[in-house]
Amino acid sequence: MNDGTAWSAAVAVAAVAVVTLAVGAWGLRLSRTTSDFYVAGRAVSARWNASAIGGEYLSAASFLGVAGLILGFGADMLWYPIGYTAGYLVLLTLVAAPLRRSGAYTLPDFAQLRLGSIRVRRVCAGLVVVIGWLYLLPQFQGAGLTLHTVTGAPGWVGTVVVAGVVLLNVVAGGMRSVTVVQALQYWLKLTAIAVPAVVLLMAWHGDGAPDPVTGDRPVARQAITVTVPTDTPVHVWRTAVVGVDGVLDSRPVSGQVRLTEGDHRFGAGTVVRLASGAPVPVSRDIEVVRDVDDAGPGTEVAGWAATGQAGARDHPLYRTYSLLLALLFGTMGLPHVLVRFYTNPDGHAARRTTVVVIGLLGLFYLFPPIYGALGRLYAPDLLLSGQLDTVVLLLPGRMLDGAAADAVTALITAGAFAAFLSTASGLTVAVSGVLSQDLLRGRMRGNVAGFRRAAVIAVAVPAVLSLLAQRVLLADTVGLAFALAASTFCPLLVLGIWWRRLTSRGALAGLAVGGTLSCLAVAVTLGGRTPGFGPPAVWAQPAAWTVPLAFLAMIVASLVDAARARRRGMTRAAARRLSVAGPVMVMIHTPEGLDVPPDSGRRR
Amino acid sequence: MSRPARVRVTSPRMGSAHRPDPSPLGRDLTEGTRLGEVYMRSLVRAQLRHAVAVLLPAGLVLGSLPVLFATRPELNDVRLLTVPLPWLLLGVGVYPLILLAAWWHRRLAESTEEAFTELLEQTARAAATDADRAATDADRATADRAAADRAVADPGAPERR
Numbered sequence: 011m012n013d014g015t016a017w018s019a020a021v022a023v024a025a026v027a028v029v030t031l032a033v034g035a036w037g038l039r040l041s042r043t044t045s046d047f048y049v050a051g052r053a054v055s056a057r058w059n060a061s062a063i064g065g066e067y068l069s070a071a072s073f074l075g076v077a078g079l080i081l082g083f084g085a086d087m088l089w090y091p092i093g094y095t096a097g098y099l100v101l102l103t104l105v106a107a108p109l110r111r112s113g114a115y116t117l118p119d120f121a122q123l124r125l126g127s128i129r130v131r132r133v134c135a136g137l138v139v140v141i142g143w144l145y146l147l148p149q150f151q152g153a154g155l156t157l158h159t160v161t162g163a164p165g166w167v168g169t170v171v172v173a174g175v176v177l178l179n180v181v182a183g184g185m186r187s188v189t190v191v192q193a194l195q196y197w198l199k200l201t202a203i204a205v206p207a208v209v210l211l212m213a214w215h216g217d218g219a220p221d222p223v224t225g226d227r228p229v230a231r232q233a234i235t236v237t238v239p240t241d242t243p244v245h246v247w248r249t250a251v252v253g254v255d256g257v258l259d260s261r262p263v264s265g266q267v268r269l270t271e272g273d274h275r276f277g278a279g280t281v282v283r284l285a286s287g288a289p290v291p292v293s294r295d296i297e298v299v300r301d302v303d304d305a306g307p308g309t310e311v312a313g314w315a316a317t318g319q320a321g322a323r324d325h326p327l328y329r330t331y332s333l334l335l336a337l338l339f340g341t342m343g344l345p346h347v348l349v350r351f352y353t354n355p356d357g358h359a360a361r362r363t364t365v366v367v368i369g370l371l372g373l374f375y376l377f378p379p380i381y382g383a384l385g386r387l388y389a390p391d392l393l394l395s396g397q398l399d400t401v402v403l404l405l406p407g408r409m410l411d412g413a414a415a416d417a418v419t420a421l422i423t424a425g426a427f428a429a430f431l432s433t434a435s436g437l438t439v440a441v442s443g444v445l446s447q448d449l450l451r452g453r454m455r456g457n458v459a460g461f462r463r464a465a466v467i468a469v470a471v472p473a474v475l476s477l478l479a480q481r482v483l484l485a486d487t488v489g490l491a492f493a494l495a496a497s498t499f500c501p502l503l504v505l506g507i508w509w510r511r512l513t514s515r516g517a518l519a520g521l522a523v524g525g526t527l528s529c530l531a532v533a534v535t536l537g538g539r540t541p542g543f544g545p546p547a548v549w550a551q552p553a554a555w556t557v558p559l560a561f562l563a564m565i566v567a568s569l570v571d572a573a574r575a576r577r578r579g580m581t582r583a584a585a586r587r588l589s590v591a592g593p594v595m596v597m598i599h600t601p602e603g604l605d606v607p608p609d610s611g612r613r614r
Numbered sequence: 615m616s617r618p619a620r621v622r623v624t625s626p627r628m629g630s631a632h633r634p635d636p637s638p639l640g641r642d643l644t645e646g647t648r649l650g651e652v653y654m655r656s657l658v659r660a661q662l663r664h665a666v667a668v669l670l671p672a673g674l675v676l677g678s679l680p681v682l683f684a685t686r687p688e689l690n691d692v693r694l695l696t697v698p699l700p701w702l703l704l705g706v707g708v709y710p711l712i713l714l715a716a717w718w719h720r721r722l723a724e725s726t727e728e729a730f731t732e733l734l735e736q737t738a739r740a741a742a743t744d745a746d747r748a749a750t751d752a753d754r755a756t757a758d759r760a761a762a763d764r765a766v767a768d769p770g771a772p773e774r775r
Contacts, residue, residue: 085683085690085698085700086680088704088705089680089704092676092704092712095712096672096676096708096712098716099672099712099715099719100669102716102719103665103669103719107723223701315690315698316687316690316698316700317680317683317684317687317700317704318680318683318684318687326684327680327681330680334676361720361724362720364716365713365716365717368712368716369713372709372710372713375709376705379705508658595654595658596654599654599657599661601728601730601731602727
């Protein structure tokens with residue numbers, strides 16, 4: 011990355027940060043009471059809101075992660091953006107209008123409203139914080155990676171910048187300013203991903219439109235120097251002479267080396283210099299290269315681009331289905347999704363907004379696969395270094411030169427930073443709100459000072475963790491957050507809205523089962539160590555077993571609870587009233603504009 | 615100018631939209647009478663049906679694709695506009711379908727809710743008309759009794775209603 015690119019990108023990042031703060035400060039003038047700190051006032055219109063939801067939702071995973079996954083693992087990774095979008099469809103059909111009608115601000119609010127239990131509320135609050143932090147972690151990591159890749163700054167700079175801007179913005183303006191900022195940022199992000207994609211496609215066409223799908227194994231189109239960050243097993247698919255400085259096959263090496271065809275191993279920090287036209291050794295963590303001769307039909311297309319052959323990852327079909335389950339049913343349980351929902355005036359508007367959101371997301375997700383495919387041609391060294399997430403940032407520099415490369419890289423970097431800032435802001439507001447309302451003790455509870463203190467905690471913990479934790483691909487970490495949400499809040503919401511007989515003890519049981527199991531999977535995957543049993547796929551994509559188990563636990567526990575209440579002598583009617591189902595169900599299901607008296611039985 | 619006193623608003627429940635004065639049937643809904651139960655159950659069941667009507671086909675279509683591509687890998691060789699078929703389907707094709715499903719569900723849900731609202735308002739109006747009629751009947755009964763009393767008191771006078 012040359013200096014010109016580095017400087018223009020740094021300027022772009024600074025510009026995004028400044029604009030974000032400026033618009034946020036303007037929004038501060040509009041926010042006057044504490045309530046504006048939690049949910050923006052009625053001033054938010056449906057189209058603004060849809061842009062804001064879309065803007066907030068498109069995180070580092072969407073902007074960078076998806077393209078990186080596609081580069082590494084091919085067509086199967088196209089399910090990630092499909093799941094992100096279709097998750098809103100599930101939300102629309104099952105949850106949107108009833109949840110808005112309930113009047114609850116946050117998920118813990120809804121839990122208490124529906125079940126009348128403080129204990130469930132507290133558990134939900136804890137889950138919101140865990141899920142929020144799990145989702146914030148990759149945003150901070152992505153920021154550090156972006157600034158490091160584009161400007162060469164040390165990894166912690168990007169993290170600190172994003173954490174700082176987010177904290178300032180959230181503490182000063184709460185949610186009202188964040189709404190406006192999010193709406194603008196969707197359109198910035200769309201521009202930042204679409205315009206460079208078009209430019210790169212034109213450059214690709216000018217290059218003779220080489221086919222990224224078929225053809226040989228990855229080849230360096232220009233001389234490239236790659237630093238292998240961790241100890242990496244690789245497969246060299248054609249004997250070649252490359253420059254290696256570091257550790258090769260446990261022997262220190264320096265200078266030109268003849269790499270024979272087959273498996274080798276590079277030590278951490280090894281620098282590999284590939285000449286133009288040289289074959290790129292591929293990390294065996296990414297791809298298991300199969301011999302072309304014993305390939306079956308459908309592999310005239312090089313293995314990487316074909317479906318069902320997700321490289322080195324085992325059990326691709328299970329992974330796809332489990333991932334889909336997590337994404338489809340986890341969206342409704344993400345803290346920053348639901349909070350923004352409540353800026354809609356009523357259930358009708360909530361539905362309409364959601365439809366627009368689906369359109370906006372679909373439009374955005376047309377573009378990342380382009381980067382993934384082009385990356386196979388112009389950034390194949392990422393298959394060696396494993397830094398797949400950087401493909402979107404690096405392609406303009408590889409494919410264009412001079413001022414064009416600088417400008418396009420700056421635009422993309424701005425978009426990436428907008429992605430980190432907006433998602434991190436939304437998550438921070440959601441987590442801070444829950445922390446200050448439900449989990450902080452003492453006189454700080456539920457007022458502005460408490461919110462601010464909570465915001466500091468909400469930002470500091472994931473920021474610090476991101477600097478310490480081992481690097482996992484952005485989209486993978488985000489996927490784990492979805493799995494956790496799908497195993498805890500999805501059963502709670504779906505059963506709470508549609509099933510009268512959910513009791514608070516049943517909900518607690520379900521949350522405990524789903525939460526514990528999926529947290530276990532998260533710990534295993536992020537910790538990098540698989541327990542003795544179970545293939546890696548089962549732990550990396552746990553939703554296929556944690557979600558059904560959570561539902562089962564919630565249902566069975568509720569039925570047992572009710573049966574026990576009946577045995578203790580309560581009539582069925584009394585037991586049902588105990589779960590405050592009646593008036594609450596009426597309130598959340600009856601349409602707007604109906605002559606129904608406000609619920610008098612609801613506990614405040 | 616003094617700053618207005620800071621009000622601590624911990625959880626301002628915006629609550630549901632403002633509801634006008636309740637009709638007798640509306641009260642049936644909240645008080646959980648048997649009639650209210652019946653109406654609620656049918657509404658909830660209708661809305662659940664709409665959710666399933668949209669999610670099930672969408673889920674089946676989406677859910678069949680991974681298996682399809684896994685069992686028919688030769689589909690990867692099919693190219694439309696130089697793009698392999700799976701990429702075209704998964705990268706572009708599904709999004710309009712998801713949008714369509716969303717739009718369709720919104721329409722279904724809104725029309726059901728309108729129908730439900732209509733039904734309740736009609737029932738309320740019918741109930742009100744019955745009440746009016748009952749009131750008119752009661753008045754007429756009182757007037758008859760008054761006339762009968764007068765007839766008893768003054769048998770010769772002409773009947774006057």
